[in-house]
Amino acid sequence: MITPSAPRRHARVLTALLGASLLFTSGAPARAAAVEPLPTKEIAPGVHVHQGSHHAWAAQDGEDVANIGFIVGAGCVAVIDTGGSPAIGQRLKAAIERVTTLPVCYVINTHMHPDHVLGNVALAAGSPGPAYVAHVRLGPSLSARAPYYLEAFRREGGQALAPDAVVYPTQTVADRAALDLGGRQLELRAWPTAHTDNDLTVFDQQTGTLFTGDLLFMGHLPVIDGQLRGWLRVIGELKALDVKRAVPGHGTVSEDLRQAIGPEETYLSTVLREVRAAIKAGVPIARTLEQLSATGTAGWQLADAFHRRNLTAAYAELEWED
């Protein structure tokens, strides 16, 4: 899920802020104790998942949106996404500490949307602290959006997060990478532009569990912030993978990835077909938005928040195709 898109500007990659403390620029200091652990479920041996709730990300009482996971190896822990605020990150940390005393060695972000990355800073403590791992394009994309995410946080939540509350990758993946948690290998794969331009999946070999990030939405309407045609191509590849279970970016864990991804593929294919037909028939964008205002949205939550912008994104993408 996402916030309103930011204007393009020259991307800068900021250095990671290992050791950054979780402090707001104003207000009370972060609580040192009595943090309520996020509820998590062990969905396979050593694989823990917190399921976020279906609503649009918002700074106040709306930051627990995305699914979050952590995987415990013999030597250390890998975290997969960190939630939509530093406070959620703190609660994630408490949830991990309830399960194991092993250190977090990797914080992996599946893409740059704020509901997945704004908890990063809470995991930064420790010596040497974790490596932050993401798609090679996450840094530039997050850097371009971060001012808008911070502004939304201040505006809606009344909390001014310091710019260094946004933590950037220290290790990037351009294609594939393997991480070792001590007797437990994770396979990371960076995908071509789909949901965003920096989607990354995480596969736990030991249990056959695939964390898809927002390449897979269930229940929550899929949100196009990358490329519709690219996303459909990636879905085709995901369907061919041999995995035992999939953890979507939003929605419930599934033991049948092909089946789970079906409704998303149907929705995106419908948007592609109908918008393409409208463009071909010379229908202007405003009328296309009206005509397709409910097309393909049956059964999805948050269509009011995201369908119209999906149509707009699709129209802009398809308008100039051959």
Ligand SMILES: [Zn+2]
């Ligand atoms: Zn997303």
